Amino acid sequence: MAAAPVPDKARLIDGKAIAAELLEKTSREVERIVADHGKAPALAVVLIGSDPASEVYVGRKIAQCRKAGITSIEHRLPEDTDEAALLSLIDGMNADPAIDGILIQLPLPKGIDAALVLDRISPHKDVDGFHPVNVGRLSSGTGGLVPCTPLGIMMLLDTVIDDYRGLDVVVIGKSNIVGKPVSMLLLEREATVTVTHVETRNLPDIARQADVIVAAAGVPHLVRGYWVKPGAVVIDVGITRVTEPDGTTRLLGDCATHELAHAAAVTPVPGGVGPMTIACLLSNTVRAARMARDA
Ligand SMILES: Nc1nc2c(c(=O)[nH]1)N[C@@H](CN(C=O)c1ccc(C(=O)N[C@@H](CCC(=O)O)C(=O)O)cc1)CN2
Secondary structure, three states, X not given: OOOOOOOOOOEEOOHHHHHHHHHHHHHHHHHHHHHHHXXXXXXXXXXXXXXXXXXXXXXXXXXXXXXXXXXXXXXXXXOOOOHHHHHHHHHHHHHOOOOOEEEEOOOOOOOOOHHHHHHHOOHHHOOOOXXXXXXXXXXXXXXXXXXXXXXXXXXXHHOOOOXXXXXXXXXXXXXXXXXXXXXXXXXXXXXEXXXXXXXXXXXXXXXXXXXXXXXXXXXXXXXXXXXXXXOOEEEEOOOEEEEOOOOOEEEEOOEOHHHOOOOOXXXXXXXXXXXXXXXXXXXXXXXXXXXXXXX
16 A cells, blocks of 8 residues: 655644634524523633633633623632632532533632532533533543533544544543543544553654644643654644743644644644634533523
C-alpha cells in the first residue's frame, strides 16, 4: 500500500467558526423551545472568588447566553464563601423549576471541596457533565450530559475524520474535565485510545505512533514536531497565559504548532478548542431544558 502523502502545511481547524455554527443551531433550538413551552432555557452561573481567567470565561458564557436567547442567572460569591452556604445555594437551584442548568466555574477557592460541590448538583441540571452519574453514563455509553470541552473536541475532530474505527489516538493528560472523558468518547467511536500523562515514559515515542493526538497536559509547547507522525491530526487543548519581558501577555498551547507543518490538521490556540467549550455549554443547557420539558 502506498504511504499517505506528507502534507507541507497543516490545515487549521477553525474552532471559532465551528463554535459559531453550533451557537447558531442552539439559538434556533431555543426559539423552538420558547415556541413549544413559552419559556426560554435558563442557566445558573456561579463564580466564587475573583480568579481573572474565570472572570473572563464566565463573562463570555453569560454574553453568549444572551446572544442565544438563554436566560442566565449569575451568582458571584466572595473568595471566603463557606462550603455549607454554597451547598445550600445548589440545593435551592436543584429544586427551582425555573433553572435548567447549573454551572459552578472551576477552579474553586482553596478550602472548598470541589468533588462534594459537584456531587450536589442534580445530574439532570449538570450541564458540565461532572456529576458521578453523568461520568458513569459516559463510561458505560448510556447517554447523560457530556463535559463541554471533550464534546467540543469531538466536534472539531468530526470535521476532519469520518471513521475512527481502529485509529490510534494518544491522549496526553488524565484530568476529569478533558483527558478521561475525551478518551471515553473516542473509545465509543472505536478508536484505539492510549491515555498518557506527564509521568508517562517514552511519551514522544508513544505520541509518534498516533494518528490523532489530543494534548491536554497544561504544559506549554510540550508536543514538539518530532513527536508527531506525518499526516496526524493534533488537537491542542492547552491554554497557558505567559507574560513577556515587555509586560505583554500571550497564550501558549500544549503544542509547538510552528513545528507541525507535517501534520494533516491542527487546532490553533487561541481559536481552537476554547470557543467550543462555551458553545457546548449552551448546547448542553438546551439539551437539559428539552429533557426537563419532555419529562
Ligand atoms: N465549570 C467549568 N469550569 C471550567 C471549565 C469547564 O468546562 N467548566 N473549563 C475551563 C475554562 N473554560 C470554561 O469554563 C474555558 C477556557 C477557555 C475558553 C476560551 O474560549 N479560550 C480562548 C482564549 C481565551 C483567552 O483569551 O483567555 C481560546 O482558546 O480561543 C473558554 C472557556 C476551566 N474551568
